[in-house]
Amino acid sequence: MSQSDILVLGSTGKTGRRVVQALRARGASVRPAGRTAPVRFDWNDQNTWEPALAGVRAAYLVDRQDQPGSWDAAAEIAALAKLAADSGVRRLVLLQARTTGLVGGKDLSAGERGVRESGAAWTVLRPNWFFQNFDEGVLLDAVRSGELRLPAGQGREPFVDAGDVAEVAAAALLEDGHDGRVYDLSGARPLTLAEAAEEISRATGRTVRYEPVAHDAYVSELVSYDVPADYALFVADLVGQIRENLNSAPTDTVERVLGRPPRDFTEFVGESAASGVWAG
Ligand SMILES: NC(=O)c1ccc[n+]([C@@H]2O[C@H](COP(=O)([O-])OP(=O)(O)OC[C@H]3O[C@@H](n4cnc5c(N)ncnc54)[C@H](OP(=O)(O)O)[C@@H]3O)[C@@H](O)[C@H]2O)c1
Incomplete structure (x- = not known):
């Protein structure tokens, strides 16, 4: 392996896969890691x-903060960041999330302090919800079923393309000028879930409805499907941030870093519809 x-x-995930592609497209030598990747990391x-x-x-x-289970994310990321700096890693780019306060008891920016104090140069990315939740993530099955039942009310979220997040990550990994920055990354348009569902319906020709549900009813519904109660609360709280419009203001960070506007949701929906991923 190269030095x-x-x-x-x-x-193997939504941003990591695209970061590998973006780095390779820029001629960098990449070591893809994970539990099932060529280089094992668990x-x-x-x-x-x-x-x-x-x-x-x-x-x-x-990190893996969006998964069931509990662990000390701050300590875990700090330990890895310190080990990295001590091993000679000069630059760390950490993916966190653009959230406000605690989500189901978790701080989704818990790792920031660990990279700041590691001794390496660092950049933190805090994106809004990814477009790709609709076609490869947590919302895929609901879109296929034709009904998005979520406790998001009429709140708005400026969904962002995981590809844009990956390109910002690649820039921060390869270029000077991003050290010590915390980047809030959003798409250009804050959308309600109803608007997102309408766009998908239009592009696929199949009706996808958004059905707002109450927070507590949603938690009970997930638990009735054997989702652990603490994880059900986490997911409901995460969606609740959309309902409360806590992170609904678009940022211009993608455009400032990449020199072009963020990818638009309509373009994403058109391409995903054409790929057949949402076919019933
Ligand atoms: N989804 C969103 O809309 C969104 C928005 C903002 C921020 N984020 C943040 O992005 C992060 C990832 O979320 P995501 O939804 O995008 O997931 P993802 O990256 O699509 O999937 C999780 C990745 O983590 C790896 N992984 C899981 N458990 C692991 C373990 N024990 N050790 C090593 N690797 C492990 C998985 O690889 P293997 O299974 O192959 O090991 C997979 O590549 C989270 O911190 C989340 O808070 C997500």
Whole structure:
């Protein structure tokens, strides 16, 4: 492996996969890592951390805060960031989330302090909800079923393309000028879930309805499907941030970093519809 590799965690995931592509497109040598990736990295197995970091000059860090279970995310990320800096990694780009306060008891920016204090140069990315939740993530099955039942009320979210997040990450990993920055990353248009569903209906020719549900009813519904109660509350609280318009103001960060506007939701919907991913 090259001494100039860039380590990418979560390389099978929505942003990590695209960060690998964006870095390779710019000629960088990449080390894709994860539990099932060519280089093994498991947050639950610290024995995998040091080998993954050996000889790496920069790293893209993805935590797993959106998954069931509880752990000390701040301590975990701080430990990895410190190990990385001590192993000679000079630059860390950490993916967190654009949320406000605690979500189901979790701070989705808990890792920021760890990278700030690691000794490496750092950039933190805090994106809004990804477009790709609709076609490869948590909302895919609901879109296919034709009904999005969520406690999002009539709130708005400036959904952002995971590809834009990945390009910003690649810029921060490869270029000077991003060190010590916290980037809030949004798309250009704050959309309600009803508007998002209408766009998908128009593009697919199938009716996808948004059905607002109450927070507590949603938690009970998830629990009735055997979702652990603490995780059900986390998901409901995360969606509740949309209902309360807590992070609904668009930012210009994607355009400032990439020199072009963020990808539009309509373009994303058109391409996903054409791919057949939402076919019933
Ligand atoms: N989804 C969104 O809209 C959104 C918006 C803003 C911020 N975020 C943040 O982005 C992060 C990732 O969320 P995502 O939804 O985009 O998920 P994702 O990256 O699509 O999937 C999770 C990734 O993490 C890896 N992973 C899971 N458990 C792991 C473990 N124990 N050790 C090592 N790698 C592990 C998975 O790879 P393997 O299964 O192959 O190991 C996968 O590549 C979270 O911190 C979330 O808060 C997400």
